[in-house]
Amino acid sequence: MNPRIGIIQFPGVNCEYETARALESVGMSASILRWNVAPAMIPDFDGFVLPGGFSYEDRVRAGAVAASDDVMETLMAAAADGKPILGICNGAQVLIESGLVPGLTGGRIDLALAPNKGMGRDGYYSNWVYVKVGPDPGRSFAAYGLKEGDILPVPIAHSQGRFTSAESGLFDTLEAESQIVLKYCKADGSAPGAFPDDPNGSERSAAAICNASGNVVAMMPHPERSTWLRQVPADIDSVWAARRNAGLASRAALEGEGPGAGIFRSMRAYIERKP
Amino acid sequence: MTARLEGTLEEIGQALRELGVDLKPEEACRIRDRIGRDPTVTELFIFDIMWSEHCSYKSSKRVLQQYLPTEGSGVVLGPGEDAGVVRLATVGEDTYVLVVAHESHNHPSQILPVEGAATGIGGIVRDVYCMGADVIGVMDALRFGDPEGPRSENVKEIVEGVVRGIWEYGNALGVPNVGGDIFFDRDYDENCLVNVIAMGLAREEEIIRSRVPPEAADEPYDLILVGKPTDRSGLGGATMASRILDEERTSDLGAVQLHDPFLKRMLAEATRAVLSHARDAGIKVGFKDLGAGGIACAVSEIVDRGAFGARIDLDEVNVAFADIESFAIACSETQERYCWAVPRGFTETVLRIYNDEYELPHVYRGARAALIGRVTRERDVVMTRGGETVAGLPAPMITEGIAYDREAAPPRRSADGKAGAAGVVPRVDDLKAVCLSLLSLSSICSKHYVYRHYDSEVKGMSALKPGEADACVTVIPGTSVGVATSVDGNPRYSRVDPYWGGVMAVCESVRNIAAVGAVPIALTDCLNFGNPEDPRVFRDFVETVKGIGDAARALSAFGTDEPLPVVSGNVSFYNESSSGAAIPPSPVVACYGVLDDYAVATSLALKQTGSQLLLVGNPGNALAGSALLEVLGLPGTGMPPVADLEAERKAAHAITGTIRSGLALACHDISEGGLFVAVAEMVIGGWGTGRKGASIELDFGGDAAEVELLFSEGGGYVVEVLPERVGEVSSICESHGAKVSRLGRTVEEQVLEVRKRGRTILKIGIDEMRDAWSSALEKLVR
Structure with missing residues (x-):
């Protein structure tokens, strides 16, 4: 049977439907679980996605209110069971606010997603960026089927996406433990330098970070917006754009997989892995 | 409370002003005579809103009916309800329809830019949601003052605020931004324009009407209000004329509505559940959004359209604070509310879905679904509070509005393109400098600085995003069908000649659709003008509408000879400040197109070296109102254009045919800045990432001056084609009777080279053009 993924629909999220389509496109089944019925249903699923949006209106801080919602307790139990949980954008903010990521010291909140720096002004920033797969990709479900150094063009859309921490040395640990799953980079994979290749000023250019067990991943870019080739902009500097242009007038080509599909494929492969 | 209309007209006028009502004294007396008694204060507020220009179209409706094709x-549904509905495509057993609405939110945005722009988006998406559709995109057409002019600081604040309002609302709601345009001009210094457009997707059978269904004749129907608790916001609308309210000085007051995209999103999800339940059970419902006039107007409209009446108990309305007046409950424009008409047996389910399943009262203070009344067979709308009647009027009297025949001054020119300013071809001494100035002109330069704040990809349906091509393309998931969207309107043309401005707004929006290979299927418009009581303003309005109507009739969709229907729209008058500064005639036209196979649509950037560049159509010698003359500081001169709509239609069909055959590697229409800017943008790339050069020859133009050939804005398309496919493209163009010329080729060297008679007259590097084009907007508005 295909892996079954539950998408947690907190009040105010807004990426749940396309996330469901993206999960289904790589052969999983997806169900949208309203926040107040989700706790009872969580045992039935093999993995979870916390989708993007503005849960609880981003009151207090992005993700903060959802992080204390009842559903999180059941999700923590699922995480402890080793089930994969992917937080995308606002979902990543929820995972950081709940302490599930990086999850090094019990439930302590060691990381923050702070307001973007670099654009020269505050506010929401929406654009395509490049991310590179970090070392030991197999240690997290999100890069399980990818190779170290793979470059994926993906879009970001957030105001608060700068991974940072007050704990000195935390990012050294995350690097050493290969918990930085994806890093922003230039089109050729080199270090991003300044804005816009570094879109938000994240520590170590981090775009996605996993917990110690690799089964919970907080990812700021939106893989569900680059799951199909047609979603990839025609004019960016990438083999994916070249593929898109070569597919002109061929719907079959344009409905083929885009770079973001690799994340969902990895999730499926991780769930189906032989122990 | 009854309003006493006694004494002279002047005294009545004074009494109305004290109440905060904008009605003219003659209009108030007309109301008294028609109902045979003095109206209550609540009733005066109802008429104030329903007889306002905004709701009644009292100055414009006869002109619109006379000139615009709507069928x-x-x-499926033309103008008249909250949104227009037009068929997109049938896939298997599903017929998909596009639901479109188009409105202005100019006055509020000038005063409170963030809230004004945000509630503009909030209002327009409600118009689409209430038809039973899911909103899949919004667009905005923005007109700002001169950031380098005398009101520079204020203009920049408005730009910043409006952009923030748009992203704060749209991004949080989760609706992608799928296009828009921006103009800066000193004539908008005191009156910015914020025109907003929403489009939604539904299956045809899912469309819900904003009326009580006929079943209500045989079984009891309830009226349910859902959403935000009613407060006093938006009372009196943007005129903010309510002096009484200002004097009370309480913190609850505010004439501009407050936006809440989070609640809107919650309502959209819960509503989706209600609609799905009703569909599965075969229950007939009516659904309407609340806008200007609040509960009173929405209830009147939903019952009157079904030929019913209503009894409303205002005590049942969830309000934000206890001491709110009856007229405020009845008429305030509190955002994020809808009204349902449902059979009584379904009422409990609706209340349960909103209040329990989606926990509205828990997630948002004071929000809920509330049973506020019932549908009656008698056609009066009666509202009570504390057992007393605060309004009791026949529904048709409330909804029918009024109409005026406004005086129009004689046209400035005949509509045949003959009269107008004398044509002079200007001298250009430093061609390269002029070209770079054009690329950094505020209306031509890259808008990335603004739209990088907008989420254009939420919902995951996009195939072409803002800037990548002349139109955005949104794909219906699981199908091959793409929806192309574009909005346009150039005040420079309207200033030369309002008729031509109307024609060109349609032409340009249609060109943008054709340039991605889509077939245009409908238009919407928003007509922004000054005071209609000024005969010159009203003349410009009439001329503009004639222009839009003529162009819509001439530019039939590919493969048909039907006019393009104008299915929804809005008129915004009184865009004037107290100092008397009025905006130029400012029609904004949106066009919607359909692609049977979205895969043929391509971005405007050049794709490879060694391709041929073809010119389809003929840009002519139209320099009046052009960007060139703007850059040269010579507005008001130039050869007036001839609106050759026949040639326009043939070129559009030729380019649609070419792209549909999968032959276009890239395509861009010729508009502002003419052929030069079109080719330059293909070289730079819509996102500024272009890496291929181009070499073009102007020998297609015979003896015409190179300035005309390069900068005329009479339309046409540039298309990149593989050399071995040029013959196919030529025969497609010929079959449509369109002119096609060889223009040049793409080259590896990163330059744009222009040659005439074998001589190079211009050569500019990509980087130089890119710098001018991509940095201009930030320099201007930061």
Whole structure:
């Protein structure tokens, strides 16, 4: 049977439907679980996605209110069971606010997603960026089927996406433990330098970070917006754009997989892995 | 509370002003005579809103009816309800329809830019949601003052605020931004324009009407209000004329509405559940959004359209604070509310879905679904509070509005393109400098600085995003069908000649659709003008509408000879400040197109070296109102254009045919800045990432001056084609009767080279053009 993924629909999220389509496109089944019925249903699923949006209106801080919602307790139990949980954008903010990521010291909140720096002004920033797969990709479900150094063009859309921490040395640990799953980079994979290749000023250019067990991943870019080739902009500097242009007038080509599909494929492969 | 209309007209006028009502004293007396008694204060507020220009179209409706085509074989619902509905495509057993609405939010945005722009988006998406559709995109057409002019600081604040309002609302709601345009001009210094457009997707049978269904004749129907608790916001609308309210000085007051995209999103999800339940059970419902006039107007409209009446108990309305007046409950424009008409047996389910399943009262203070009344067979709308009647009027009297025949001054020119300013071809001494100035002109330069704040990809349906091509393309998931969207309107043309400005707004929006290979299926418009009581303003309005109507009739969709229907729209008058500064005639036209196979649509950037560049159509010698003359500081001169709509239609069909055959590697229409800017943008790339050069020859133009050939804005398309496919493209163009010329080729060297008679007259590097084009907007508005 295909892996079954539950998408947690907190009040105010807004990426749940396309996330469901993206999960289904790589052969999983997806169900949208309203926040107040989700706790009872969580045992039935093999993995979870916390989708993007503005849960609880981003009151207090992005993700903060959802992080204390009842559903999180059941999700923590699922995480402890080793089930994969992917937080995308606002979902990543929820995972950081709940302490599930990086999850090094019990439930302590060691990381923050702070307001973007670099654009020269505050506010929401929406654009395509490049991310590179970090070392030991197999240690997290999100890069399980990818190779170290793979470059994926993906879009970001957030105001608060700068991974940072007050704990000195935390990012050294995350690097050493290969918990930085994806890093922003230039089109050729080199270090991003300044804005816009570094879109938000994240520590170590981090775009996605996993917990110690690799089964919970907080990812700021939106893989569900680059799951199909047609979603990839025609004019960016990438083999994916070249593929898109070569597919002109061929719907079959344009409905083929885009770079973001690799994340969902990895999730499926991780769930189906032989122990 | 009864309003006493006694004494002279002047005294009545004074009494109305004290109440905060904008009605003219003659209008108030007309109301008294028609109902045979003095109206209550609540009733005066109701008429104030329903007889306002905004709701009644009292100055414009006769002109609109006379000149605009609104029908067609694909039209499901034309103007009249909250949104227009037009058929997109049938896939298997599903017929998909596009639901479109188009409105202005100019006055509020000038005063409170963030809230004004945000509630503009909030209002327009409600118009689409309430038809039973899911909103899949919004667009905005923005007109700002001169950031380098005398009101520079204020203009920049408005730009910043409006952009923030748009992203704060749209991004949080989760609706992608799928296009828009921006103009800066000193004539908008005191009156910015914020025109907003929403489009939604539904299956045809899912469309819900904003009326009580006929079943209510045989079984009891309830009226349910859902959403935000009613407060006093938006009372009196943007005129903010309510002096009484200002004097009370309480913190609850505010004439501009407050936006809440989070609640809107919650309502959209819960509503989706209600609609799905009703569909599965075969329950007939009516659904309407609340806008200007609040509960009173929405209830009147939903019952009157079904030929019913209503009894409303205002005590049942969830309000934000206890001491709110009856007229405020009845008429305030509190955002994020809808009204349902449902059979009584379904009422409990609706209340349960909103209040329990989606926990509205828990997630948002004071929000809920509330049973506020019932549908009656008698056609009066009666509202009570504390057992007392605060309004009791026949529904048709409330909804029918009024109409005026406004005086129009004689046209400035005949509509045949003959009269107008004398044509002079200007001298250009430093061609390269002029070209770079054009690329950094505020209306031509890259808008990335603004739209990088907008989420254009939420919902995951996009195939072409803002800037990548002349139109955005949104794909219906699981199908091959793409929806192309574009909005346009150039005040420079309207200033030369309002008729031509109307024609060109349609032409340009249609060109943008054709340039991605889509077939245009409908238009919407928003007509922004000054005071209609000024005969010159009203003349410009009439001329503009004639222009839009003529162009819509001439530019039939590919493969048909039906006019393009104008299925929804809005008129915004009184865009004037107290100092008397009025905006130029400012029609904004949106066009919607359909692609049977979205895969043929391509971005405007050049794709490879060694391709041929073809010119389809003929840009002519139209320099009046052009960007060139703007850059040269010579507005008001130039050869007036001839609106050759026949040639326009043939070129559009030729380019649609070419792209549909999968032959276009890239395509861009010729508009502002003419052929030069079109080719330059293909070289730079819509996102500024272009890496291929181009070499073009101007020998297609015979003896015409190179300035005309390079900068005329009379339309046409540039298309990149593989050399071995040029013959196919030529025969497609010929079959449509369109002119096609060889223009040049793409080259590896990163330059744009222009040659005439074998001589190079211009050569500019990509980087130089890119710098001018991509940095201009930030320099201007930061």
